[in-house]
């Protein structure tokens with residue numbers, strides 16, 4: 363296929379979303395935040411009063427997911443973060459979301475951000491970025507983002523939750539968070555959003 367798919371993976375709050383969205387706009391490609399799918403499944407479970415780690419309940423909710431679930435306003439925040447990570451460790455949940463992601467990318471090409479885009483969803487993607495930053499810097503960014511949304515939070519607690527989620531995402535047996543062997547690493551610790559975008563664009567252009 364001649365479709366351009368760009369995979370953007372990395373740990374939580376590394377700046378993947380901002381970067382992927384800008385790359386998509388620059389290259390004229392659709393953008394998909396795949397974390398939103400897991401967040402929406404987690405939210406459906408919380409709403410149903412079920413445990414996000416309950417495999418049968420989570421699978422049922424993943425199969426019932428609709429487009430409207432993805433535009434809900436309550437998909438961000440500590441409870442949604444951890445619920446997303448819990449459902450994301452369940453193989454049948456991942457299987458239910460896989461075709462959806464592949465269909466999205468295969469229609470017109472796409473920039474997708476997540477944890478397993480370059481390793482599982484589109485292992486044949488011609489461009490794969492693994493975006494990271496130090497845990498301290500990622501916690502600081504997430505904390506600022508939460509404050510901007512009016513969510514009160516303590517920096518130390520934000521960092522602890524971020525580390526716990528990364529550990530859970532990296533340790534799961536199905537599609538763990540890890541760089542694809544052929545991924546380009548981009549460490550954004552010392553980069554602002556503009557510098558990170560320019561660096562990513564250079565990496566992408568070098569691969570096309």
Ligand code: C5P
Nearest residue numbers: 396397398400446447450476477478531
């Ligand atoms: O990217 P975001 O932080 O919104 O993702 C929320 C959670 O969804 C992650 O912590 C991870 O457990 C899960 N996820 C995943 N695979 C993806 C995207 C997200 O497992 N491709």
